Amino acid sequence: MRVGRLSDVPRSVLIIEDDPRIRRILQMTLQREGLDAVEADSGETGLERLAERDFDVILLDLMLPGKDGFEVCREIRRTSNVPIIMVTARGDSHDVVAGLEAGADDYVSKPFVAKELSARIRALARRTRAPQPRVRIEVGDLEIAPQDGTVTRAGEPVNLTRTEFKLLCELATEPGRVLSREELLERVWGYDYFGDSRLVDVHVRRLRKKVEEDPGHPTVVTTVRGMGYRVPG
Amino acid sequence: MTATRSRPAAPLPADVEPIAAEPPAERRDRTGPLSTLRGRATLAFTVVTLVLSAALAVAVWVAVSQYLLLQRERSTLIQTSNNAAQVQRALGTEGLTVPQLLAQLPRETGSISLYVDDGQWGTTSLLVGRDDIPTGLAETVVEGTPARQRIGVQGTTMMAVGIPLAGLDQAYFEVFPLDELDRTYRVLATVLTLAVVGMGPLSFTVGWWVTGPALRPLQRIATAAEAIAGGDLSARIDPRGDPSLVPIASSFNRTVTDLEARVRADARFAADVSHELRSPLTAMLGAVDLVEATADRLPPDGREGLALLRSEVHRFERLVADLLEISRADAGNADLVVEEIRLAALVEETLARRRLAGRPTARLEVRATAAEVVIHADKRRLERVLSNLMDNADKHGGGLTAVTVARGEDSACVLVDDDGPGIPPEERARIFDRFARGGGSIRTRTEGAGLGLALVARHVQAMGGTVTVGESPSGGARFVVELPLQALS
Numbered sequence: 001m002r003v004g005r006l007s008d009v010p011r012s013v014l015i016i017e018d019d020p021r022i023r024r025i026l027q028m029t030l031q032r033e034g035l036d037a038v039e040a041d042s043g044e045t046g047l048e049r050l051a052e053r054d055f056d057v058i059l060l061d062l063m064l065p066g067k068d069g070f071e072v073c074r075e076i077r078r079t080s081n082v083p084i085i086m087v088t089a090r091g092d093s094h095d096v097v098a099g100l101e102a103g104a105d106d107y108v109s110k111p112f113v114a115k116e117l118s119a120r121i122r123a124l125a126r127r128t129r130a131p132q133p134r135v136r137i138e139v140g141d142l143e144i145a146p147q148d149g150t151v152t153r154a155g156e157p158v159n160l161t162r163t164e165f166k167l168l169c170e171l172a173t174e175p176g177r178v179l180s181r182e183e184l185l186e187r188v189w190g191y192d193y194f195g196d197s198r199l200v201d202v203h204v205r206r207l208r209k210k211v212e213e214d215p216g217h218p219t220v221v222t223t224v225r226g227m228g229y230r231v232p233g
Numbered sequence: 234m235t236a237t238r239s240r241p242a243a244p245l246p247a248d249v250e251p252i253a254a255e256p257p258a259e260r261r262d263r264t265g266p267l268s269t270l271r272g273r274a275t276l277a278f279t280v281v282t283l284v285l286s287a288a289l290a291v292a293v294w295v296a297v298s299q300y301l302l303l304q305r306e307r308s309t310l311i312q313t314s315n316n317a318a319q320v321q322r323a324l325g326t327e328g329l330t331v332p333q334l335l336a337q338l339p340r341e342t343g344s345i346s347l348y349v350d351d352g353q354w355g356t357t358s359l360l361v362g363r364d365d366i367p368t369g370l371a372e373t374v375v376e377g378t379p380a381r382q383r384i385g386v387q388g389t390t391m392m393a394v395g396i397p398l399a400g401l402d403q404a405y406f407e408v409f410p411l412d413e414l415d416r417t418y419r420v421l422a423t424v425l426t427l428a429v430v431g432m433g434p435l436s437f438t439v440g441w442w443v444t445g446p447a448l449r450p451l452q453r454i455a456t457a458a459e460a461i462a463g464g465d466l467s468a469r470i471d472p473r474g475d476p477s478l479v480p481i482a483s484s485f486n487r488t489v490t491d492l493e494a495r496v497r498a499d500a501r502f503a504a505d506v507s508h509e510l511r512s513p514l515t516a517m518l519g520a521v522d523l524v525e526a527t528a529d530r531l532p533p534d535g536r537e538g539l540a541l542l543r544s545e546v547h548r549f550e551r552l553v554a555d556l557l558e559i560s561r562a563d564a565g566n567a568d569l570v571v572e573e574i575r576l577a578a579l580v581e582e583t584l585a586r587r588r589l590a591g592r593p594t595a596r597l598e599v600r601a602t603a604a605e606v607v608i609h610a611d612k613r614r615l616e617r618v619l620s621n622l623m624d625n626a627d628k629h630g631g632g633l634t635a636v637t638v639a640r641g642e643d644s645a646c647v648l649v650d651d652d653g654p655g656i657p658p659e660e661r662a663r664i665f666d667r668f669a670r671g672g673g674s675i676r677t678r679t680e681g682a683g684l685g686l687a688l689v690a691r692h693v694q695a696m697g698g699t700v701t702v703g704e705s706p707s708g709g710a711r712f713v714v715e716l717p718l719q720a721l722s
Contacts, residue, residue: 019512019516021512021513021516022512022515022516022519025515025516025519025520025523026519028519028523029519029522029523032523032526089508089511089557093568093570093613094568110511110512110514110515111511111512111514111515111518111550111553111554112515112518113518113519113522114518114519114522114523115522182582196613197612226573226575
């Protein structure tokens with residue numbers, strides 16, 4: 001299992017987008033921001049590029065000819081935890097949720113502004129906030145090492161994506177405190193305002209599948225109805 | 234923080250009337266039950282029944298009273314004739330005086346016998362004497378013709394029957410009281426009147442009861458038509474259980490299906506167009522950003538052109554986004570995510586976001602009863618509704634002045650007031666149409682895609698609520714979004 005390099009500043013982005021004009025514009029914009037932007041015109045090409053080298057962030061259009069974005073996303077997730085930003089049709093609720101379920105970390109909707117996109121990329125690539133070095137957090141039989149970016153359950157490593165890991169860390173570093181969806185959006189995804197709370201909900205669902213003994217009756221990350229989520233202290 | 238929440242105990246400001254005082258105008262029902270079709274049908278039924286029963290009562294009265302009188306006359310005549318014959322026979326034999334003879338006659342209770350012989354009168358009662366028998370009647374009978382006449386004796390009506398006897402100037406009279414008959418008449422009249430009067434409420438009840446089921450098909454058509462007028466194009470008439478409804482239901486349903494297909498086609502076209510516009514628009518936005526990064530190398534007029542391009546592309550983007558959203562809303566409510574939302578908190582959050590984004594905000598008033606009110610709505614849509622209304626107040630209404638959260642009987646309301654010149658009553662319904670920018674001169678000067686309020690109306694409707702516009706206390710416009718407290722089915 002490969003993990004994208006942990007760096008505060010993302011260096012490389014893979015753009016999987018079939019529209020050549022958008023691809024070109026994105027590449028130029030991201031390159032201006034100092035990113036190494038690599039283009040791929042289909043899901044298949046994108047997977048090939050990803051097999052050749054690592055990227056810090058992947059930008060994935062959901063509407064692709066041939067292998068569609070959801071399928072590509074699932075395939076990337078089988079081998080990598082690299083942050084994925086999907087590009088969806090605006091307001092297509094179904095696409096957003098399906099894309100997140102397939103393993104995407106965040107999304108932008110067309111038409112989007114390049115600045116919005118680079119803000120998303122930077123936020124995703126950011127390291128988790130680790131207050132003290134070498135701290136280990138224990139929640140039940142889970143052991144979280146924020147510095148190393150690893151989680152073990154009864155000694156067995158648990159494979160989380162970068163975003164799932166950040167989410168778990170935010171909740172676990174303040175056990176007992178309820179974090180609202182808005183707070184989590186700000187801390188994990190870097191949204192100042194107007195975030196989509198579905199991002200949080202779907203990620204919590206994904207996280208539970210990996211860390212809970214019975215995801216139907218969560219004990220690690222619990223829901224506080226109408227308020228948010230917490231890790232019981 | 235400029236947003237404040239009123240404490241539960243704080244009195245309401247005088248300039249804000251309670252929400253219950255202003256229900257949406259079109260919902261106000263000014264019609265009484267009698268102006269409905271059912272009411273009119275019932276009323277007609279009642280009137281016809283009353284007229285018929287009155288006519289029947291009169292006919293019964295005439296027939297029965299005539300018959301009773303006839304019977305009475307016949308029985309009095311028979312008795313008088315029999316008694317006259319008996320008197321005739323007795324007169325031929327010796328032994329009995331006339332008074333004794335009269336006293337022995339078999340007679341109906343209360344009848345009085347009189348006998349006249351050559352001007353000499355005998356009677357069985359002191360109440361009736363010769364003075365009570367009219368001279369005309371007495372003469373006719375004495376002269377040999379049986380006759381009868383109604384007479385009045387001390388205020389009561391009686392029937393006098395006279396039979397001439399064989400001897401000269403001899404006659405037998407019998408006087409029958411008619412008060413028994415009068416009593417019967419009175420009872421009959423009372424019974425008939427009561428029957429007619431009682432028929433009114435009875436026939437109204439029966440009419441109401443009968444017209445209900447009879448008009449139910451009409452009711453179902455009306456319900457379906459109302460749903461369609463309200464925007465629910467999936468409404469159909471189910472003709473099952475009512476064969477009389479089949480023909481009209483099928484033509485109605487066919488029409489609505491056609492209409493629905495056309496509306497869907499229009500919506501799909503708009504959605505397709507805006508969908509297709511998204512990719513070039515994304516490229517344009519990106520390209521503008523790229524050029525802008527090198528703007529300082531452009532000559533002044535080039536920079537001005539770029540600024541213009543930039544603002545127009547952004548306007549275009551908002552327009553396409555709105556168009557996409559409204560056409561998606563038209564295509565159905567498949568993506569409606571209903572959850573429990575604390576309305577006051579959401580409104581406060583929306584205002585806070587505007588503040589963060591550097592947009593003007595306004596005072597928030599949360600009525601005591603509405604502080605904790607929880608509604609079932611789609612959060613994204615509701616946020617959109619609120620921000621569109623606030624944007625509208627900024628762009629067209631001279632600025633947002635107040636936002637109020639209130640609670641109605643079984644609904645919660647958000648009132649958004651602005652400082653503009655208000656919206657004339659005749660434009661209030663049209664303001665929610667697509668690309669409607671108030672007529673007149675007020676709104677045409679300002680920029681606006683004209684889809685913001687249409688989106689508001691569409692979203693509010695999807696959540697089962699209503700949006701209306703009225704006048705704010707300061708004379709500006711007041712938009713009222715009313716949402717049901719109960720979850721949508």
